[in-house]
Amino acid sequence: MSTNKVIHALYNDDDILMDAVKKVKGEHHHIEEVYTPFPVHGLDKALGLAPTRLAITAFLYGITGTSIATWLTWYTMIADWPQDIGGKPSFSWLENMPAFVPILFELTVFFAAHLMVITFYMRSRIWPFKEAENPDPRTTDDHFLMEIPVHNNEEKLTALLETTGAVEIKVVDKH
Known part of the structure; x- marks a missing residue:
């Protein structure tokens, strides 16, 4: 070594x-x-670090969540088990889309948040039970x-x- x-x-x-x-x-x-x-504002620029691309992955994860939510609402409410709820027709997804907005929103946020946490930990190489790499414990205080x-x-x-x-x-x- x-x-x-x-x-x-x-x-x-x-x-x-x-x-x-x-x-x-x-x-x-x-x-x-x-x-x-704690985070120091401007330190990344002073060190000359490249900007992060995590925002791009968050956007892609959100699109993935929206796509899965769209497929899920179409499959469960239109294709697999169409029901007449409150007099709303179940013949097309677009006619029922306003009722699906909360599901679309929640799955978009769910996928973006959870996959971003996983991506951040993998990118930062922070694994469960990993030993701290901090050279001086005073830097945590x-x-x-x-x-x-x-x-x-x-x-x-x-x-x-x-x-x-x-x-x-x-x-x-x-x-």
């Missing part, structure tokens, strides 16, 4: 972290990961950690991070 050195810079304020990320990126260093106790790989520039990176307002800087071996 190979080990790589990384620098962990710990911050106690999200504004200081954002300034530090911009400064480190401005010096053309690669930031491997940033651990935060009130601290922010920036992880930067060391490539024979440990002194230069440490000096740079000291100017960014880090409360703690450690060089560790990442397994």
Whole structure:
């Protein structure tokens, strides 16, 4: 198993972290990961991360739910077991569609929500009983950690991070 050195810079304020990320990126260093106790607005742009495509999958999952709901209402109420409910004819799906709107809506939301959760967990590689990858437990409470790989520039990176307002800087071996 190979080990790589990384620098962990710990911050106690999200504004200081954002300034530090911009400064480190401005010096053309690669930031491997940033651990935060809550979402920090604008951090993804500051890190240069690509926009997420999860919204596209949510839309596709919603269309899937609407399609299944359309087929389900047609099959159960028109094809398989047509009934005269409240004097409404059961000869076409379009004539009865206003009565099916709640079913269409609910199955659209059901499919989009449940499949999005599954997609998010798979994309994030969060499996049941998975060990936490958090390098410092304080980042789940009130601290922010920036992880930067060391490539024979440990002194230069440490000096740079000291100017960014880090409360703690450690060089560790990442397994």
